[in-house]
Amino acid sequence: xxxxxxxxxxxxxxxxxxxxxxxxxxxxxxxxxxxxxxxxxxxxxxxxxxxxxxxxxxxxxxxxxxxxxxxxxxxxxxxxxxxxxxxxxxxxxxxxxxxxxxxxxxxxxxxxxxxxxxxxxxxxxxxxxxxxxxxxxxxxxxxxxxxxxx
Numbered sequence: 001x002x003x004x005x006x007x008x009x010x011x012x013x014x015x016x017x018x019x020x021x022x023x024x025x026x027x028x029x030x031x032x033x034x035x036x037x038x039x040x041x042x043x044x045x046x047x048x049x050x051x052x053x054x055x056x057x058x059x060x061x062x063x064x065x066x067x068x069x070x071x072x073x074x075x076x077x078x079x080x081x082x083x084x085x086x087x088x089x090x091x092x093x094x095x096x097x098x099x100x101x102x103x104x105x106x107x108x109x110x111x112x113x114x115x116x117x118x119x120x121x122x123x124x125x126x127x128x129x130x131x132x133x134x135x136x137x138x139x140x141x142x143x144x145x146x147x148x149x150x
Contacts, residue, residue, distance in 0.1 A: 074115035077124050078149035082112055088127045 015036060023029045072079060086108050090096070098104045111117040124147060125136035132150070139147050 072113050075113050076115060076120060076146045077112070078147065080149065081124075081127075082109055085112065085124055085127055088131065089123050092123070092126070 015033060019032065020029060023032065077085065083105075086105050089108065090098075090101075090105075108117065112120060121136075128134040128136045128139060128147075128150075134150060136147070139150055141148060
């Protein structure tokens with residue numbers, strides 16, 4: 001029964017025993033466990049950085065951060081604006097004959113994420129300019145070739 005209990009991994013963080021033995025303090029081990037538990041969390045701190053903020057003892061603050069790979073490296077517009085852009089595109093291309101709107105939208109989303117959508121700059125720029133009265137060039141970074149969110 002004990003062996004079966006040890007085999008259960010649900011709800012627990014799997015750690016490497018070799019690395020675990022290398023720590024000299026329990027705090028070092030706890031930091032390693034936190035890293036394993038949280039390093040895949042969504043990035044809420046900034047571009048390509050993951051961070052966890054904890055208070056360990058009364059008022060000692062601990063911030064753990066690391067480099068995260070960008071989830072959609074080819075995406076040139078903010079991810080949060082993709083669905084809005086698709087709606088804008090469909091609204092301005094009503095002559096399209098679409099049998100399955102959901103399937104068509106999913107295909108467009110995939111093309112936008114993979115940077116295979118031919119008129120991305122035209123339609124995103126049009127959406128910024130005409131829907132939000134913003135100048136698209138103010139939100140375009142020439143170095144990265146990507147638009148920042150507004």
